[in-house]
Amino acid sequence: MRLLHTSDWHLGRSFHREDLMAAQAGFIDHLVETVRAERVECVLVSGDVYDRALPSLDAVALCDEALVRLGELARVVLIAGNHDSVRRLGFGSQLMDGSGVHVRTDPGRVGEPIIVGDTAIYGIPYLEPELVREPWKLDERSHAAALGEAMRRIRADMDARRGLRSVVMAHAFVTGGKASDSERDISVGGAANVPVSVFDGADYVALGHLHGRQRMTTRVRYSGSPLAYSFSEEHHVKGSWLVDLRADGIGAEFVESPVPRRVARVRGRIDELLTDPRYETYEDRWLQVTLTDPRRPAGAMERLRRRFPHTLVLGFEPEGAEDESARTWSERVRERSELDIAGDFVTEMGEAPPSEDERALLYEAFEACRGKDARL
Structure with a gap:
């Protein structure tokens, strides 16, 4: 049989x-x-x-x-x-x-x-x-x-x-x-x-x-x-x-069975990934990319897709950063103001901390939310 x-x-x-x-x-x-x-x-x-x-x-x-x-x-x-x-x-x-x-x-x-x-x-x-x-x-x-x-x-x-x-x-x-x-x-x-x-x-x-x-x-x-x-x-x-x-x-x-497109995971700094010849083999694969730059690069996904058009998932794990995985969210934000937390997010998503004008806008937004909560 x-x-x-x-x-x-x-x-x-x-x-x-x-x-x-x-x-x-x-x-x-x-x-x-x-x-x-x-x-x-x-x-x-x-x-x-x-x-x-x-x-x-x-x-x-x-x-x-x-x-x-x-x-x-x-x-x-x-x-x-x-x-x-x-x-x-x-x-x-x-x-x-x-x-x-x-x-x-x-x-x-x-x-x-x-x-x-x-x-x-x-x-x-x-x-x-x-x-x-x-x-x-x-x-x-x-x-x-x-x-x-x-x-x-x-x-x-x-x-x-x-x-x-x-x-x-x-x-x-x-x-x-x-x-x-x-x-x-x-x-x-x-x-x-x-x-x-x-x-x-x-x-x-x-x-x-x-x-x-x-x-x-x-x-x-x-x-x-x-x-x-x-x-x-x-x-x-x-x-x-x-x-x-x-x-x-x-x-x-x-x-x-036939493989329509291979999948792979790569990690490294963005400039290295975009220029190093040893990554040529990944150019036609579905990719999960983890960037290790000290600061999150601007426009990272768009830049990566110029060389790796099938990049599907992008992560960010900066080298040398303190390991936060063992700490709870409440422990990480304890004694930090809402404005500081929002500022950290802006910094992480961009190339620089928020400017004074941006911090003023954030402050205004938080105050408006607090005022709305007080009326409810």
Whole structure:
């Protein structure tokens, strides 16, 4: 049995206001070609098909196109992730079963596999612990308890299907996995993680949720997202796992997906960034720039974009400045007047402290506010 394990498409997502629909459509083209060229028998999509519960019309249209194209070549199994709406993604799922596209969003069906050849595929949609705690009579409110019960039901069905291999799909945070900045927090009272041992007994576990490809064990893997959705993913290699279930074990090869534009983070003084030849490689990338000049340069974003037209995020961390991260806001402004605080802001945003005329205007504004408050 040959499977293609993918997840976290997040159709409809943008990247710091940059439209990614064309890049996501390119990934779907790549996925279809991979299925055709590699003779994939089943495509697994382990959750977060969409980026939000109410996806855009363009995202729905792209998903529809993807499922039609993939369904013409192979069986397809999708599960809901924490970004997906269970009701919207699951609409028409029983009708689609007959076409070879299987959407699993109902926790009550986790023990009902999709049979593909000699393999039973079990889809565990994202399980919100509070929603399954009562119907499943769980002793605690945690992801480990919810997934533990789901796997108990799956193992009971496995035992009745001797001779079939088993694949489990789940959308979860497995202990030891490395997160990035683009996953939505799913913690419940500090109990977001589940041990990898919860999946014992399955021949292969196709995980979704974490956006970096990861091998938790030989049989338990994350495919990661097909595109970078945060600057913390600058070193990720994106793609899908091509998995062979063989009599002698598991074979897995990572198939890289196309990269429309790489993401990167750079830091330094603005003059150095604008003139140093070693930064040429970043000129066509989406950039997060952190400036370290002693004073905030004027017009920094406009100047940076002349050399790096795809600069999206600009930060400022002056070299040698006192580390304020450990102090609260109230501690930092204590014993400073409103006028001083406003003056600091003007200084930070410009190249010089406010002039006497500017300070007079600020003072007048504060007095006007105080007068208005007194009348209320």
